[in-house]
Amino acid sequence: MNLEGMRRYENDDIVDAVVIGTGAGGAPLLARLATAGAHVVALEAGRNWTPEEFPSDELAASGIYWLGERLSAGETPNAFGANNSGTGVGGSTLHWGAFCPRPDAHQFRLRSEFGVGVDWPFAYDELVPYLQRVEAFIGVSGPESYPWDVARRYPLPPVARNAPAQLLKRACDALGVRATDAPVAVASQNFAQDGAEERPACINCGACHQGCRIGAKASMDVTYLPLAVRAGAEIRPECVAYEFTYDASGEIVAVIYRDAAGLERRQRCRAVFLCAGAIETPRLLLHLGIANSSGQIGRNYMAHVATQVWGTFADETRPNKGYPSSLITEDFLRPADADFVGGYVAQSLGMVPVTWGQQVARARGLWGRPLVDYLQTYNHAAGIGINGDCLPQDGNYVELADETDAHGMRKARIHFTAGTNEVRMKRHAERLMTALWTEAGASDIWSANRYAHTIGTCRMGIDPAHAVVDGTGRSFDVPNLWVCDNSVFPSALAANPALTIMALGLRTAETFLREARA
């Protein structure tokens, strides 16, 4: 993004806040603070990009993946890297899929409704106005009438349905499953953003996960971050925060970071917003040994059940063409025949070829000639995928390993074992998706067992004995430390997470502003 002419602060200026991380949590928060007149500096570990630099090529796009080594443990260890976290000015939203359903109200009350997991510390209704504001600002495209919430309106008409979406729609209609155009944070027509530059309409190139070259996809570098910079925020790319200094009362007075030249810097500040994502946020806090009187930092790591089912069709599908996930069904958020709690949303899937090839190799165990032969069917493939709730569990957590990174900081080790609930949900979804693809006429149907997104690890709650931050994101232990990213989720929710994180970003910023003015 264009950072020329941006306001600059000196390290000795005492800014109102330092925001660490510019992804789905940090960016809206930074913009909200800056537009309210606060003096804010964002530190971002990754580099700054202009959209034209995004390569539309899977191998060349690795610069936007968080590739710092993470160690995976547990019986269903998660794959990191390209799979589920990004870096750069804009964070993981540079290569997110922009699939943007709202969370389901019931899933904020898992403990009350099902007796498992935990409730969120505030009601879903409180989040709705923030969700609406995010959708209006970033330009979410969606159907005129949303079957599961008929009062809902999206600011833009739906994006075009690609071949997998058309096949899935016909199968859903035949089996009595309600399905509609998915809510996606992609401009289906030229979109004039309030306070930021106009974004062009999607050209259906299908390279969303490699960074959108034209800015049709709502990554933070073309939405909230330009707004923040216009309002006077400073963004410092390639700056890694690794320590704080404190006053006698234990409040943070400066953030110590390594700048792009490798030099140690110290930015003085009145408050810190840690928005580094659900792995780096607990890693940093565990490394510093702060804000953990509850012992909850790193605990309750969650990953969505993200099973996919693929099939081969007689007609060409060209799965790399078009926005990849243009159809949704929310009929399975609480299936009547479920032997699990919670539920899932399902979406049609196109996919770019290398990612698909890797999936095939892993899921089907193919290698060498048989793999090469099967990949010849690529232009006839179509997929369906789910995003399903995951329960918080004691055995799933992030800890510091003994191994250190190039700067001497201990690496994160992430333990994840899918529980009975996740396994039952996966089986239910596999049956459904297989039935849909059978109905659609697919042959050679197969399933990939996957888990996606990094969630939990610094959960919000009411009780300081069981949560790291309160219901607004403020640390119970360090009064001027706030956390706002995927880590604060007490439960995973079935919806893909970024819309909720952005809404939390606005909500946390406004709480801070209210308190600062009081």
Ligand SMILES: Cc1cc2nc3c(=O)[nH]c(=O)nc-3n(C[C@H](O)[C@H](O)[C@H](O)COP(=O)(O)OP(=O)(O)OC[C@H]3O[C@@H](n4cnc5c(N)ncnc54)[C@H](O)[C@@H]3O)c2cc1C
């Ligand atoms: C391939 C992919 C596809 C996805 N698709 C979807 C989707 O379709 N829909 C959806 O809702 N979600 C999707 N997601 C998930 C979504 O992008 C994330 O949930 C969301 O971006 C997380 O927001 P965050 O603020 O927690 O972290 P991030 O967006 O990851 O931002 C954290 C930022 O902090 C920076 N950082 C970390 N440590 C430091 C440090 N010490 N100092 C300075 N900076 C630091 C990182 O570089 C990063 O830029 C996808 C993610 C990926 C990777």
Ligand code: SF4
């Ligand atoms: S499909 Fe549309 S949103 Fe995705 S990268 Fe291409 S132009 Fe951007």
